[in-house]
Amino acid sequence: MKKNKIGVRSEKQAIFRRYFIVSALLIFPLFLLNSCGIYSFTGTTMDASIKSVTIVNFTMATAGGPSNMALQFNEKMKEYYQRNTNLALLPSNGDLQLEGSITGYEVIPAAPTANDQAALNRLTITIQVKFTNNKDEEKNFDQSFTFFKDFPQNQTLSQVESRLIPLILDQIVQDIFNKSAGDW
Incomplete structure (x- = not known):
């Protein structure tokens, strides 16, 4: 056929x-x-010439909070950058530098009820961050990052602190990363 x-x-x-x-x-x-040479699957938009990051130990500049909170935060920052970038973590003189302090740790009533009691309390943590990009000074910033979590009034801070602090710090680390490496 x-x-x-x-x-x-x-x-x-x-x-x-x-x-x-x-x-x-x-x-x-x-x-x-x-x-472009700057795309990555984690959403970072860093220039290909950036090879290293230095995370100077953050300090406690507030009276509240557990004494090891700055250490927890420092470790979370370093781990997050190592997990989400291929930058070398240097003790000093990195292409990117992050430093700062924990400036706020407070518990306030978040949801008042009719009989002047709070149904919820709010734990808020604030961290002041100075970011220096040694390759592009226009991306430098000095900014506060704040996040909070609410907890029921019938629980004390000491009952929820060990659960809430890591959640709050995780979100602040992500916000700092997005601002510094993701440029969002």
């Missing part, structure tokens, strides 16, 4: 289309990943 010219042509076109689509799907991602 012979195929007519139209059937042969459409079959060749279908094969060509398949090869074109498969080729495009394989080649296009390579252009995306190679074009």
Whole structure:
């Protein structure tokens, strides 16, 4: 059986289309990943020339909070940068530098009720961060980052502190990372 010219042509076109689509799907991602040299799957937009980060130990500049909170925060920062970037963590003179202090630790009533009692209390932590980008001074900042968690009035701070502090610090670390490395 012979195929007519139209059937042969459409079959060749279908094969060509398949090869074109498969080729495009394989080649296009390579252009995306190679074009700028600054893309990463974690959402960071750091320049390829940035190779290192220094996280100077944050200090406690507030009277409240557990004595080891600054240490917890320092370790969370270092771990987050190591897990989400390929930057070398240096003790000093990194291309990126983060330093600062924990400036706020307070518990306030968050949801007052009709009989002048709080249904919820709110634990708020504030951290002042100075970020220095030694490759691009326009990205430097000195800013406070604050986050909070609420807890029921019938629980004391000492009952919830060990659970809430890590959650609050995790969010602040993520916010700092997004501002410094993600440029969001």
